[in-house]
Amino acid sequence: MATIPWLVDVLRGAGVQVVVEGDWLNRMRPGDFNPIGVLWHHTAATSSATNPHPALNVCINGRSDLPGPLCQALVDYHGVFHVISAGRCNHAGVSGGSGPIPAGDGNTLMIGWEIDYNGVSQQMTAAQYNASIAATAAVLKRLGRDASYARGHRETSTTGKIDPSFIDLDKMRSDVAAKMAGGTAWSSVVDNSTAGRFTASSSWGTSTYSGQRYGADYRFADPVAASDAAWYKFNVPATANYRVDAWWPANAGYNAATPYIVATTTGNRTIIVDQRATGGQWRTLGTFTLPAGDANRVAVSRWSSASGLVIADAVRLTRV
Ligand SMILES: [Zn+2]
Numbered sequence: 001m002a003t004i005p006w007l008v009d010v011l012r013g014a015g016v017q018v019v020v021e022g023d024w025l026n027r028m029r030p031g032d033f034n035p036i037g038v039l040w041h042h043t044a045a046t047s048s049a050t051n052p053h054p055a056l057n058v059c060i061n062g063r064s065d066l067p068g069p070l071c072q073a074l075v076d077y078h079g080v081f082h083v084i085s086a087g088r089c090n091h092a093g094v095s096g097g098s099g100p101i102p103a104g105d106g107n108t109l110m111i112g113w114e115i116d117y118n119g120v121s122q123q124m125t126a127a128q129y130n131a132s133i134a135a136t137a138a139v140l141k142r143l144g145r146d147a148s149y150a151r152g153h154r155e156t157s158t159t160g161k162i163d164p165s166f167i168d169l170d171k172m173r174s175d176v177a178a179k180m181a182g183g184t185a186w187s188s189v190v191d192n193s194t195a196g197r198f199t200a201s202s203s204w205g206t207s208t209y210s211g212q213r214y215g216a217d218y219r220f221a222d223p224v225a226a227s228d229a230a231w232y233k234f235n236v237p238a239t240a241n242y243r244v245d246a247w248w249p250a251n252a253g254y255n256a257a258t259p260y261i262v263a264t265t266t267g268n269r270t271i272i273v274d275q276r277a278t279g280g281q282w283r284t285l286g287t288f289t290l291p292a293g294d295a296n297r298v299a300v301s302r303w304s305s306a307s308g309l310v311i312a313d314a315v316r317l318t319r320v
Helices: 007-013 056-061 126-143 169-180
Strands: 018-020 037-042 073-075 081-083 094-098 101-105 110-115 150-152 187-191 205-207 218-221 230-236 240-247 258-264 267-273 282-290 293-300 310-312 314-319
Touching: 007 018, 007 081, 007 126, 037 126, 073 126, 110 126, 126 169, 126 187, 150 169, 187 230, 230 314, 240 258, 240 293, 258 282, 267 282, 293 310, 293 314
Parallel strands: 018 081, 037 110, 037 150, 073 110
Antiparallel strands: 073 081, 094 101, 187 314, 205 218, 218 310, 230 293, 240 282, 240 314, 258 267, 258 293
């Protein structure tokens, strides 16, 4: 196989929004291209709603030290796939081997998505994640490969690449597998910094103190016997069961009995966690039935019986 001229049709067939970037059918690097898998990257550029694809130009044209194109498609802040190339691109370098992807020439072996977010103080948007899952599932189906052929650059790199950041790649593969099975995979993360999706009163301070934080910072407040919760808003796609995970930085001075509230179809449920321990990772609060719609679904309450700061960092919903 020398090119993948079917890419745009396959993406559109999967419901992925596509922008064709110029002469994508003839823009490629010389050399072999016989892809068996899909590789996820982040660009390290800071994207936003008003600047959704800051790395698009460099992905098309390359850099002084690396000629373009640098990926088959760039995934912008809104989850739109900008299709750049139907052929070989300089995205993967040498593969050290990962899962079923052998060691060898990564640019021959894999199709690359450059997902446009900075990966240090900015995570992938929900739109980017969901579109990348749908696109990866559709492309692997077209290649006749299963979800294990979806990898992250940090898994195949021989030079210490860290991308894509803030993504659990085993979970990514299970979401791709569910999508390929015709399932209803859906997952969304809301961080305290996610625009329009996190609400807290001015009584909640902002801190970058703990290196276990998710994203750039987190919020904190003293416990108080009053209703002053920090809320996380999610656009839940269907009334169904969702696993709720929370992420907090842990510290001996934080709260031993922090209430998380989950707004389910049968009312609010409260889960108490110890924020002195098990920080810097996703912790499962439980699986709950949530109603469809865009609304506040999870909260961190200050109404704790314990002393120590209550922390509000990130929350993840995953349809199960
Ligand atoms: Zn990369």
